[in-house]
Amino acid sequence: MKDTLYRLLEEKRSELIQMSDAIFDDPEYDGEEYHASALLTDYLERNGFAVERGIAGWPTAFRAVYRKGSGGVRIGLLCEYDALRQLGHGCGHHMQGPCICGTAVALKEADFDKPYEIVVYGTPAEETRGAKITMWEEGCFRDIDVALMMHGGPDTCVDEKSLALSNYQVIFHGKGAHAALAPEQGRSALDALLLCFNGVEFLREHVREDTRMHYTISETPGPSNVVPARAVGAVSLRSYSRDVLNDVCRRFEQIVQGAALMADVQYELIQEKGLVNKIPCYALNDIIMDNARACGVPGIGPVRKKTGSTDFGNVTNHMPGCCVRVKFVPSGTSSHSQEYVDAGKSDAAHDAVLYGAKILAGTAWDIIRDDTVKDKLWEDFRRAKANA
Numbered sequence: 001m002k003d004t005l006y007r008l009l010e011e012k013r014s015e016l017i018q019m020s021d022a023i024f025d026d027p028e029y030d031g032e033e034y035h036a037s038a039l040l041t042d043y044l045e046r047n048g049f050a051v052e053r054g055i056a057g058w059p060t061a062f063r064a065v066y067r068k069g070s071g072g073v074r075i076g077l078l079c080e081y082d083a084l085r086q087l088g089h090g091c092g093h094h095m096q097g098p099c100i101c102g103t104a105v106a107l108k109e110a111d112f113d114k115p116y117e118i119v120v121y122g123t124p125a126e127e128t129r130g131a132k133i134t135m136w137e138e139g140c141f142r143d144i145d146v147a148l149m150m151h152g153g154p155d156t157c158v159d160e161k162s163l164a165l166s167n168y169q170v171i172f173h174g175k176g177a178h179a180a181l182a183p184e185q186g187r188s189a190l191d192a193l194l195l196c197f198n199g200v201e202f203l204r205e206h207v208r209e210d211t212r213m214h215y216t217i218s219e220t221p222g223p224s225n226v227v228p229a230r231a232v233g234a235v236s237l238r239s240y241s242r243d244v245l246n247d248v249c250r251r252f253e254q255i256v257q258g259a260a261l262m263a264d265v266q267y268e269l270i271q272e273k274g275l276v277n278k279i280p281c282y283a284l285n286d287i288i289m290d291n292a293r294a295c296g297v298p299g300i301g302p303v304r305k306k307t308g309s310t311d312f313g314n315v316t317n318h319m320p321g322c323c324v325r326v327k328f329v330p331s332g333t334s335s336h337s338q339e340y341v342d343a344g345k346s347d348a349a350h351d352a353v354l355y356g357a358k359i360l361a362g363t364a365w366d367i368i369r370d371d372t373v374k375d376k377l378w379e380d381f382r383r384a385k386a387n388a
């Protein structure tokens, strides 16, 4: 059966690669991925999927379904297609939609002698607002038993964890004044922002060592001869544990209050994005890596222990899920880089689209063909969640 799936995917190679290149050539950002979303949904519709465009308040999100028979496993296939401003497709998201949609159509055409359902979700704005967070809140993903994804990378592997994340915007409101003639009348918003950053530096010593804290000034307050009336900063806090991070967030909020008190200014603290850490499903990771070896994908590496943050974590908190990384750049290459952009339309990237689809199609078949696998995955997921 896997040979049939591989053959069906090879027949689609040029069409999938054309889509990948077209999405690469027209990078779209932050929920405005209209071209990519249209390409992918048209492809799924042409191939017999029932498509809903614009779901959960996201115009470029979509859901596409194919069902055979009644009952059976519901395989979820999720893809992203947003790029990075100023860089373009520096995270390789242009490869995901073609890979996932190719997988979905091959699973339909394979016409297994079993009941099953394939549900494809297009999930916008991963790099910025993380559509999967509100898509879950709006009721998406409840209709799948397992969530599968593909992401290009420097090695072919799976992840064990991801960092929980809280992003903040902090705005201090002071009082402007002439910095030489009447400084006593001013209250500096910039002083408060610098005190806030210093507070984060002192906090750094007293947190668990996987904690990450980074910040930047996102609005510059003006010339030096005017006491700055407004200063805006951005702060990101991360940890592999959401519980640990919640306490770091509480202490950060105290730092902001303290900074405002010291500078005698007002503040606004806006939490922009909250991600939970991924719950691993080791049994699913194993099936995926078995399928990686079976299709001869290059560059198989160890499980990734050190990872960034992703809104896929907010899905894998609710069900067994896994994103396979497929090699298309040299080992050690960082994502969000010019190297990723330069490799975006390479033979290696084109191959990664196909290899990713073969791995995920093979994995889906392993779950569909044996009725006991789904329960094993859920048992494993529940155990990992209890220990997280």
Ligand SMILES: [Zn+2]
Binding pocket: 091, 127, 335, 336
């Ligand atoms: Zn990224």
Ligand SMILES: [Zn+2]
Binding pocket: 091, 092, 093, 151
């Ligand atoms: Zn990414």
